[in-house]
Amino acid sequence: MPIKLRIATFNLENLDDKLGEKPTLNERIALMCPQLLRLDADILCLQEVNGQESPGQPRRLQALENLLAGTPYAGFHRVSTITGDGTKVYDERNLVILSRFAFLEHHQYKHDFAPPPHYQKVTAKPEETAAKEVTWERPLLHARIKLDSTRVLDLINVHLKSKLPTPVEGQKLNNYTWETASGWAEGFFLSSMKRVGQALETRMLIDTLFDADEDALVVVCGDFNADLDDVPVEAIRGDVENTGNDKLDRRVMVPCERTIPEPSRFSLFHHGQGKMLDHLLISRSLLPYYKGSEIHNELLHDESVAFGTDVKFPESDHAPVVAEFEVLDS
Secondary structure (H helix, E strand, O other): OOEEEEEEEEEEEEEOOOOOOOOOHHHHHHHHHHHHHHHOOOEEEEEEEOOEEEOOEEEEOHHHHHHHOOOHHHHOEEEEOOOOOOOOOOOOOEEEEEEOOOEEEEEEEOOOOOOOOEEOOOOOOOOOOOOEEOOOOOOEEEEEEEOOOOOEEEEEEEEOOOOOOOOOOOOEEEOOEEOOHHHHHHHHHHHHHHHHHHHHHHHHHHHHHHHHOOOOEEEEEEEOOOOOOOHHHHHHHOOHHHHOOHHHHHHOEEEHHHHOOHHHOOOEEEOOEEEOOEEEEEEHHHHHHEEEEEEOOOOOOOOOOOOOOOOOOOOOOOOOEEEEEEEOOO
């Protein structure tokens, strides 16, 4: 029998359960749980899942447990990012993969393929006298998923650095105000460096998978904080138009969203404009099985406009994206 496979990605926007926080977790669950059920996903990649503390217990994903309770996802296999000592999840912005299929193995990567670049800030106060490492905050989460007796899916969940400028010493008057335009520009440059660095590391991981098997079934999905033709997404795609090398054509990653009509092709609103920041990129080896994609953006709100707060809009400000496949018997 063919395997029907729905793969989805969803940025939950700081899913947490802090005492006194508005909106409450229950208010968020009431709106977001139906979104998850509608996805009907067999594999679900999540971003911005915060960890919660309990006395005498390692930090864990209790808010996510509450969101998934009573849904089919509660019984799925699960992996997430963890801290360097391997004892607990991160405080904020964990990556999570939920799968109906079993995991063969999983790994997280941060500077394993691309070491942190060195950069000397030019607007910092006091002035920097030497270059320092520029490290990105979040790792990649890679899982190998057993689809059937012979086929394995390599799934990479990413959350690239946002476009918010990185703080520069002595250049911020407060959390929202920069002292100089040059300081803001350097902060924006640093964030861009981190975002493209993560994209480079993702592309290098993809190439190691293709080095082992050029017919590998590979999916990269998540919140890229970049549109389809922005540098980070282009770096991960590896189009022949950019490399100029047709011998690399089997390694190109294909954006699923291209099968969605352009007026509906957005996963976030910012200042009234639709942005496609959440992507599903697939290897050519998956194209024969690809049936189509959906972006569930009908009720997407715009938190960048006046009065657009989390209290008014408890759901995520990102729309979930899902791609459907029908994998034929091997």
